[in-house]
Amino acid sequence: MSETIRKRNQDTKMVPVPSTSIIPERDIDKMPVLECKHLGIDFGGLTAVEDFNLIIGKTEIAGLIGPNGAGKTTVFNLLTKVYEPTRGSVMINGIDMHGMDTVDASRHGIARTFQNIRLFSNMTVEDNVRIGLHNQVRYGMLTGILRLPGYWKKEREQHEKAMELLSLFGMQDMGDMQAGSLPYGAQRRLEIVRALATNPSLLLLDEPAAGMNPHETQELMDNIIKIRDQFQIAVMLIEHDMNLVMGICEGICVLNYGKIIAKGTAEEIQRNPVVIEAYLGKQNQAEAAEAGKEAPKA
Amino acid sequence: MNAKRKKLIYNSVTFGLVILTYVLCSVFYKDMSRALRGQLIPICCWIVMAVSLNLVVGISGELSLGHAGFMSIGAFTGIILSGWMQKGFLIEDETLRLVLAIVGGGLLAGIFGFLIGIPVLRLRGDYLAIVTLAFGEIIRNVLNCVYISVEEGGGLHFGFIQPNLPGTLLLNGPNGAVSVAKISTFLCGFILVMLALIVVLNLMNSRTGRAIMATRDNRIAAESVGINVTKYKMTAFVTAAALAGMAGALFGLNYSTLIPGKFKFDQSINVLVFVVMGGIGNTLGSVISATVLTILPEMLRDFADYRMLLYAVLLILMMLLTNTPVTRAFFGNIRGMLTRRGPQEHVEANRGTGKGGGAK
Amino acid sequence: MIFLSNLVNGLSLGSIYAIIALGYTMVYGIAKMLNFAHGDVIMVGAYIAFCALQYWGMPPILALLAAMGLCTVLGITIEGLAYRPLRQATSLAVLITAIGMSYLLQNLAQLIWGANPKSFPPVMIQLPTLSLFGDRLKISGVTIVTILANIVIMILLTAFISRTKMGKAMRCVSEDRGAAELMGINVNRTISFTFAVGSALAAVAGILLCSAYPILMPTTGSMPGIKAFTAAVFGGIGSIPGAMIGGILLGVIEILGKAYISTELGDAIVFAVLIIVLLFRPTGLLGKPIREKV
Numbered sequence: 001m002s003e004t005i006r007k008r009n010q011d012t013k014m015v016p017v018p019s020t021s022i023i024p025e026r027d028i029d030k031m032p033v034l035e036c037k038h039l040g041i042d043f044g045g046l047t048a049v050e051d052f053n054l055i056i057g058k059t060e061i062a063g064l065i066g067p068n069g070a071g072k073t074t075v076f077n078l079l080t081k082v083y084e085p086t087r088g089s090v091m092i093n094g095i096d097m098h099g100m101d102t103v104d105a106s107r108h109g110i111a112r113t114f115q116n117i118r119l120f121s122n123m124t125v126e127d128n129v130r131i132g133l134h135n136q137v138r139y140g141m142l143t144g145i146l147r148l149p150g151y152w153k154k155e156r157e158q159h160e161k162a163m164e165l166l167s168l169f170g171m172q173d174m175g176d177m178q179a180g181s182l183p184y185g186a187q188r189r190l191e192i193v194r195a196l197a198t199n200p201s202l203l204l205l206d207e208p209a210a211g212m213n214p215h216e217t218q219e220l221m222d223n224i225i226k227i228r229d230q231f232q233i234a235v236m237l238i239e240h241d242m243n244l245v246m247g248i249c250e251g252i253c254v255l256n257y258g259k260i261i262a263k264g265t266a267e268e269i270q271r272n273p274v275v276i277e278a279y280l281g282k283q284n285q286a287e288a289a290e291a292g293k294e295a296p297k298a
Numbered sequence: 299m300n301a302k303r304k305k306l307i308y309n310s311v312t313f314g315l316v317i318l319t320y321v322l323c324s325v326f327y328k329d330m331s332r333a334l335r336g337q338l339i340p341i342c343c344w345i346v347m348a349v350s351l352n353l354v355v356g357i358s359g360e361l362s363l364g365h366a367g368f369m370s371i372g373a374f375t376g377i378i379l380s381g382w383m384q385k386g387f388l389i390e391d392e393t394l395r396l397v398l399a400i401v402g403g404g405l406l407a408g409i410f411g412f413l414i415g416i417p418v419l420r421l422r423g424d425y426l427a428i429v430t431l432a433f434g435e436i437i438r439n440v441l442n443c444v445y446i447s448v449e450e451g452g453g454l455h456f457g458f459i460q461p462n463l464p465g466t467l468l469l470n471g472p473n474g475a476v477s478v479a480k481i482s483t484f485l486c487g488f489i490l491v492m493l494a495l496i497v498v499l500n501l502m503n504s505r506t507g508r509a510i511m512a513t514r515d516n517r518i519a520a521e522s523v524g525i526n527v528t529k530y531k532m533t534a535f536v537t538a539a540a541l542a543g544m545a546g547a548l549f550g551l552n553y554s555t556l557i558p559g560k561f562k563f564d565q566s567i568n569v570l571v572f573v574v575m576g577g578i579g580n581t582l583g584s585v586i587s588a589t590v591l592t593i594l595p596e597m598l599r600d601f602a603d604y605r606m607l608l609y610a611v612l613l614i615l616m617m618l619l620t621n622t623p624v625t626r627a628f629f630g631n632i633r634g635m636l637t638r639r640g641p642q643e644h645v646e647a648n649r650g651t652g653k654g655g656g657a658k
Numbered sequence: 659m660i661f662l663s664n665l666v667n668g669l670s671l672g673s674i675y676a677i678i679a680l681g682y683t684m685v686y687g688i689a690k691m692l693n694f695a696h697g698d699v700i701m702v703g704a705y706i707a708f709c710a711l712q713y714w715g716m717p718p719i720l721a722l723l724a725a726m727g728l729c730t731v732l733g734i735t736i737e738g739l740a741y742r743p744l745r746q747a748t749s750l751a752v753l754i755t756a757i758g759m760s761y762l763l764q765n766l767a768q769l770i771w772g773a774n775p776k777s778f779p780p781v782m783i784q785l786p787t788l789s790l791f792g793d794r795l796k797i798s799g800v801t802i803v804t805i806l807a808n809i810v811i812m813i814l815l816t817a818f819i820s821r822t823k824m825g826k827a828m829r830c831v832s833e834d835r836g837a838a839e840l841m842g843i844n845v846n847r848t849i850s851f852t853f854a855v856g857s858a859l860a861a862v863a864g865i866l867l868c869s870a871y872p873i874l875m876p877t878t879g880s881m882p883g884i885k886a887f888t889a890a891v892f893g894g895i896g897s898i899p900g901a902m903i904g905g906i907l908l909g910v911i912e913i914l915g916k917a918y919i920s921t922e923l924g925d926a927i928v929f930a931v932l933i934i935v936l937l938f939r940p941t942g943l944l945g946k947p948i949r950e951k952v
Binding site: 141 | 300301302496497500501503504505506507508509511512515516518519520521522523524525526533
Binding site for chain 3: 421433436442564570574606610
């Protein structure tokens, strides 16, 4: 199944848009979900991210790759306002994110998962998803304490929505389990479900396949495509597994030392000598070129 | 057994136990010793204190060492309101005075909870703990300097550090409140306990409560799904402060004299001990431990010299028994056998709870 | 001139706070726990010195050494019996154990020495009062010794931490306990040692405190303990110079606040200053900022 998926995404025709980014052709008439201009941040004297420019299409699956310490997660933290950027601007669905905090970022449609899983591990799987629904199904504190009719109605609505989201990953039977006791792969999936519950327009996945076996990774690839198709949202992912990145990402952005060194489709990135150098170093470049096309399979 | 049924059973047991105890106490009221009878209302107060502190420490995950401060605000507000109504407006209806005093005490403590929460909730961990302790001490220190008197007709007079006021003194600085009308009743204590339980237990199973627990379990993840961490920590803090204020009003109106020195930081720590001994985050546990640990020192009166010593030893032993890896594994195995789950799995689960349930 | 005299008194009280705060801050830095019982070790130290002077007829120096020695043993015992088994437990469990230990020490003291206040003999420091500016500024011998003791302790401790092998081990354990253990540092011994040093300092502080304010009760250590703990937080808990600065500032603020603002509100002023400082520097004056990694 994933073979066909790979093929389908390789067929996407990428077209250039103003600035240097590319987005899928199908998104060309729609407002891009994300637009970063000259984004940068310094920690003390250290520049962690510099001049980061990127546009992500409405339903694009984008990849953000680069060697360890390149600043990938920092970019996610900038987009979710964990850090305030030193320079540049971010637009989410055409709205300037200047002055927003993490909570605002979530309300404007950015959801994320974390590299080191951050679940509410003492709570049940269902409650984790319900917390994700916090701003979707709302009722007041007094309604909850006094158990007014609105409480029962909204609780049922939350339950149904949570189950529906869990069933995306076939987790509907795990609702009562403690989130922390789930196996690793299921925890990663639950984090994605929780992020989806916030009704995002851009889903940021930080190393979603880390620690997964090849079989689980294949499943994850299918699921990411499924999520994109079903919810019509954009996904941006950080990943070291090049099979996954090259398999499902339409536009790929390569980061090294906080700067974008290449942008393009999977094929372009695989052929790009600068990327190969960043991954393998100069000496190995010649050997790598000989070894074939699968160079950045770090 | 699914999680929902578990919660339902837990809540039923909690409420059932409290109601049963109340009924038993009412039926056998005449057979109780004087000492025990005198303990009934304070026990209700300490239960409410423990349940409300549990909301802050166990459910929102912030270590507060100044809970007695809110209790004292409630206590003195309650005493002043009751005295004002009685001496100023000649209201003799004790129930009305008591209810208004409790509501007023809760309200003012809640307002102070909010004002104190603004700076406190910006801090983390041990720094937050020390600042709550500091606020508790400031409240006591300031109350030591406050003088309030009432004149017939309802005129109140306030004095700060200067004690010369006209009319009847309601609050006399470091000497506190004297000749307070003792109007607290056990029934009212029981209702207050039920109220605290309803608020806390229903809150925990609602959207607001889940948001509070989310901020405890993982602050960053909670923010990432759009939960305003400060708002929900504040909700828990203010709710707890208001409940503590109500308990304080009931407590204050149970004695004929009360000094601000009664609410020193060791009182806050005592309540924290109730919470920890009952199991952090466990409301039923808070109720039981507040009851047992209030009665225990009284029952040990025969060993007058040794009772606090024994209390201290018990406290340390309890902590050692429930928190070292060896004993934890032991209890985990027993519980595992009881619930027919794998023992190993249970140990793991326990460890998880231990980590997340803490104040860190 | 009255101001100067208040300032000197503040420095003296602050020095006592600083010495106690060192115990809190060292233990916090290395064992990552709030040792609530520290204030009560001060009280035990003072009682031991009291007995040594009053009943056993020891000279002051021997009484000091006896108090330091016994408190060291006490500190190591407390750590070994109550805190060591809880290395893996939550910080709250450790805190409650420490509170239990504090109750235990207070009640033991009450059993042994009774609840009635004892008046601490003034023989400890028999230095003459220093008169300056033609008798307008008087500095008592106790004050001078307290301030000097604080300076000496500070210098010795800093040298110890930065120059000796044990000091280096302490810094390592404080930085990363797991890594220190992998490097072959005996973590338990290092923590024990920290408690020993802290408790010995507590004994010194107890004697200085009771020489300045000669009323000795089982609860004598509790309020100075809390204040010193506040001082440690004020200066940035875990930092040794922070404890020193925090302690001295707190003492000065307390005395000046009592003198110029209100005697009744002295404690409230101290705690209010702590809150204000923490609002602007959430980890104290010299504390390292915490940044959670996402």
